[in-house]
Amino acid sequence: MQYQAPVDDMMFLVKDVFKLTDRFAGIADFAEFDNDLYGAILEEAGKFATGVLQPINRSGDEEGCRLQDGVVTTPEGFKEAYQSYVEGGWQSITADPNYGGQGLPKALHVLIEEMFYSTNTSFCLYGSLTAGATQLLQAHGDEQMKEKYLPNLISGQWSGSMCLTEAHAGSDLGLLKTKATENDDGSYSLEGSKIFITGGEHDMAENIIHLVLARLPDAPEGPKGISCFIVPKFMVNDDGSIGERNAIRCGAIEHKMGIKASSTCVMNMDGAKGWLVGPPHQGLRCMFTMMNLERLSIGIQGIGLGEMSFQQATNYANERLQGRATDGEAPAPLKKHGDVQRMLNTMESFNKAGRALAVWLGSYLDIAFHSEDGDAVKKADIMSAWLTPIAKAYFTDAGYETCTIGQQVFGGHGYVREWGMEQHVRDCRIAQIYEGTNGIQALDLIGRKLIANKGEFLNVFLSEIKADLNRIDSSDHKHQVEELLTDLEELSQKIINESSNNPEIGQLVACDYLHYTALITYAYLWLKMESAANGTLDEKSSFFFKRVLARVLGLKASIESELS
Incomplete structure (x- = not known):
């Protein structure tokens, strides 16, 4: 089936739930943007996702990337789609206008990314890494470096990669061994090998700008001895033109469970020339x-x-006739069976709340990067730090569960190739692993963000929600959220207290604590959406509060079992 971009649901978040134009009213960088513009951009993104990305998704998965003589060839249609992507300005959405970016809010961009990931996850990853490289250089590069690299990265003419992982150093980057030695001209020569490098080599952009972690000769051991270097695939001349080939090359590509059209590379550096960033x-x-x-x-x-997965499962459940419904209809559409309704409602509960959290978190990132109000920036930094591990881990845990539920709706047809559901499961599985495993995210949340600062970040998080709850009318769901926030505060304090006597407590309860916190956050967001919808979301909201939120009971009991 053809993907239906959920633009109306997205604009409901933009206009009614978070009121982004009001939220950004004091930010000069966003002064010229309004809801009409946001809506028009989302409409165009939906058309690009449906018309350009979705048609090459399955074929890209079946063909995969190919490596020959150090050159990676992407699947048929990807180069043309990438050119359309660049010409459409999709790479430059949030980037600095001083270097050719459009400067739009991250809170809008998360919705565009969702559409692109829905229709072609492998393709979307190339642009995602480039956006990250752009942000790093904007934040830490010197002016000469910015002028040299940013315009072409922002336009998408060049792409970016992040070279961290080594065969022996995954989550523990302090173990990495790649070396960087300074040259007489101020550049550095890098020696080493990196693995699992997304977009490390491909044929879509004319240059690839690698951000590489390596050690200087005098570096201390561990993570405090790591430096960052910019290492281009092709040298960039002083006039901005492409120069000679650098000594960083793809030695192999991984043969993976999913995201097969995304080139995941082993990158070898044999005296590759780089420049220190920061x-x-x-x-x-x-x-x-x-x-x-x-x-x-x-x-x-x-x-x-x-x-x-939800859209396809819903469409299938509407059309597939099986069994007898409770009203006696036989054969009846799957959607009339109670267990299928449960599955579809669970999928929708996760999707809508996750989308709302993405916009909420994106808005804090916007405030942190663009506001001139020091207090607002400080609060936004804390909220971004608290919510990021929750978003990464719970979006992907819930996303994988949702994809497997969608596959289940199809029954045996969900397990075979032609219906496309098994690809979603395969493509989604990696998201729980890369960019820091979800276990690492949970340890970050409970260790750095809760225990290390004695609950300071949690208190800011709770204060933000409680202040907003004062603007929401009283209801059973509001009382439920208020009680859960009290439970979260009390349970978190018990964990902080226990950590003084048992330093291992964070390790023991981290994943349960992240899921517990995420579900309470989802409950707040469902309440916020319910309030903004004026009754039209009550049935869907009630399903979340009755059936999905009940999981917090087991999570709380599991955590408390480890507390003395």
Whole structure:
């Protein structure tokens, strides 16, 4: 079936739930943008997703990428789609206008990404990495570096990659061994090998700008001894033209379970020339600027694939006749069977709440990057830090569950190739693993964001929600959210207290705590959507509160079982 871009649902969030034009009223960078513009952009993004990306999704999965003589060839149609992507300005949506970007809010871009991930996850990953590289250079590059690389990255004429992982160093980057030695001209020569590099080599852009983590000769051991370098595939001359080939090459591509049209490369550096980005030994700090945006983007992969799976499952359930319905109709459409209704409602519950959280988090990133109000920026930084691991991990855990539910709706047809449901499951599975496994995200949330600052970030999070609840009329669901927030606060304090006596407590309950916090956050967002919808979402909201939110009971009990 053809994807139906959920533009109306998206604009409901933009206009009615979060009121982005009001939320950004004091931000000069967004002063010229309005709801009409946001709606028009989402409409065009939907057309691009449906007309350009979806038609090459299945064929791209079947053909995959090919490596020959160090050159990666993407599947048929990808080069042409990428050219349309560049010409449409999709790579430049949120980038700095000083270097050719459009400067639109991240809160809008998350919705565009969702549509692209829904229709062609492999394709979307190329642009996602480029956007992350752009953000890193905007934040940490010197002016000469920005002028040299940003315009072509922002336009999409060049693409970007993030070279972190090594065969022996995945989640623990402190173990990486790639070396960088300074040359007489101020550049560096890099030696080493990186694995799992998304878009490390392909045939769609004329140059690839790699952001590489490596160690200087005098670097201390561990993560505090890592520096960041910009290493172009082709050298860039002073006039901006393409120069000679650099000594960074693709040695192999991975043969994967899913995202087969995304080139996942082994990148070998044999004296590759690079330039230091930011101060020496501060590479992880620089890279986290890119990684945090990538984590949100990868989270949205879960929402996008979940939405595509939901649409296909709903369409199938409307058409497939099986069994006898409770009203006696036989054969009856699958949608009339209670268990199928449960499955579809569960999928929709996750998708709508996840989309709302993506916009909410995106708006905090916008405030953090663009506001001139110091207090607002500080609060937005804390909210972004708190919500990012939740978004990355729960979007993808829920997205994978949603895709498997969609496959289940199809029964045996969901397991075979022709219906497309098994591809969603395969494509979604990686999202729980890369950009920091979901276990790592949970440890980040409970360790760095909760225990390390004695609940400061949690208190800001709770204060933001409670202040908003004061503007929502009283209801059973509001009382339920208020009670859950109290439970979250009390349980979190118990964890903080227990950590003084048992440093391992965070490790033991981290994943349950992230899911518990995520579901309570979803409950708040469902309440907020319910209130803004003036009754039209009550049935869907009630399903979430009755059937999905009940999971918090088991999660709370599981966490408390580890507390003394």
